[in-house]
Amino acid sequence: SEYLEFHPQVIDLILEKAIQAFNAAEAARRARELVRRKSVLESSTLPGKLADCSSRDPSESEIYIVEGDSAGGSAKQGRDRRNQAILPLRGKILNIEKTDDARIYKNTEIQALITALGLGIRGEEFNEKNLRYHRIVIMTDADVDGAHIRTLILTFFFRYQRALVEGGYIYIACPPLYKVERGKNHTYCYNEQDLKKVLAGFGEKANYTIQRFKGLGEMMPKQLWETTMDPSTRTMKRVEIEDAAEADRIFTILMGDKVAPRRAFIEAHSAELDLAELDI
Numbered sequence: 001s002e003y004l005e006f007h008p009q010v011i012d013l014i015l016e017k018a019i020q021a022f023n024a025a026e027a028a029r030r031a032r033e034l035v036r037r038k039s040v041l042e043s044s045t046l047p048g049k050l051a052d053c054s055s056r057d058p059s060e061s062e063i064y065i066v067e068g069d070s071a072g073g074s075a076k077q078g079r080d081r082r083n084q085a086i087l088p089l090r091g092k093i094l095n096i097e098k099t100d101d102a103r104i105y106k107n108t109e110i111q112a113l114i115t116a117l118g119l120g121i122r123g124e125e126f127n128e129k130n131l132r133y134h135r136i137v138i139m140t141d142a143d144v145d146g147a148h149i150r151t152l153i154l155t156f157f158f159r160y161q162r163a164l165v166e167g168g169y170i171y172i173a174c175p176p177l178y179k180v181e182r183g184k185n186h187t188y189c190y191n192e193q194d195l196k197k198v199l200a201g202f203g204e205k206a207n208y209t210i211q212r213f214k215g216l217g218e219m220m221p222k223q224l225w226e227t228t229m230d231p232s233t234r235t236m237k238r239v240e241i242e243d244a245a246e247a248d249r250i251f252t253i254l255m256g257d258k259v260a261p262r263r264a265f266i267e268a269h270s271a272e273l274d275l276a277e278l279d280i
Contacts, residue, residue: 028101047112051076051086062135063087063116064173064229067149070217075139078221079229085133087116092145093152096159097255110156119161126163136164137236139173139228141215154239155255158247170239175216175228182208188227190235 004011046052049072055061063085066072072088079086093109101122104110114120118132138153140146150172157164164170176188178195182202189195195210202208213219219227228234241247253261 045115047087047116049088049112050116051079053083053085054081055083058132058134061085061133062137063133064137064139065089065113065153066139066216067091067141067146068217071139071141071215074217074219074221074224075229078223078225080225084229085116087112089113089149089153092149093156095152095255096156097251098257104160113153113156114160119164122160126161128167131164131169134169135171136169137171137173139175139216142175142177143214146215151255155251157239158251162241165239165241168238168240172237172239173228174235174237175213175219175224177213179211179213179223180208181211182206 051072053061053063061083064075064079064087066075066086066088068090069088072086075086075088089109089112091109093113094104094107096104096110104122116132117136118130120127120130136157138150140150140153154170157170174190176190177192178189180187180189180195180198187198189198199208216224216228226233253265256262
């Protein structure tokens with residue numbers, strides 16, 4: 001009290017910060033109330049583009065979030081309809097690291113994600129009982145655009161409802177990059193090392209053809225099922241948080257609206273890149 005009496009400018013700063021925080025909280029509260037009253041989140045209607053599964057048991061149900069109608073079409077035809085749902089998203093979703101609540105709730109793709117999964121309003125306590133699928137699989141193309149879309153979706157989950165990540169509900173599908181055919185036999189390769197190993201086993205004079213999958217939409221439904229969606233053969237990565245503070249920092253740097261920290265990060269780590277491996 002004595003310090004503040006002699007330093008009135010300090011208490012002015014404290015009061016200004018408190019008022020700013022109160023105004024921000026009020027704005028967020030009003031946005032949430034608006035959503036409850038007027039947006040699609042208020043209703044139980046599922047998004048029209050969702051191809052739901054027949055099972056109503058979340059513990060055995062899984063949803064694949066895919067990019068575009070082309071990949072969505074292959075996934076819908078190749079899936080196990082009993083417990084696999086498909087949600088195609090159009091283009092790149094909103095980067096919620098740079099966006100306020102009002103814009104988030106007005107975005108069609110974000111609304112589809114929230115409603116399909118049963119997430120409710122950001123900031124409310126996470127309730128596992130409302131979650132419609134216990135395995136949420138991000139399935140994007142194995143190229144730069146696919147990696148960007150996957151990062152935007154991960155940003156959404158990390159910022160909107162981190163409990164999903166902490167609970168181990170988020171997975172990343174691993175589709176193959178190559179199909180190697182030799183005679184009537186074929187092998188799928190999931191990375192460059194796999195491809196080199198397969199080709200080395202053929203010998204120098206072997207005849208074979210290599211198909212490079214540029215996107216999931218190029219794959220036939222049966223191929224997508226065999227390589228990426230069949231629980232008995234697929235490979236998946238489970239998303240986990242090893243260091244929450246570091247994860248928070250990286251999302252802020254790489255997905256935030258300040259360019260300078262992102263530029264510094266890229267410059268600091270550019271020497272670690274193998275330019276020959278870049279997909280450009």
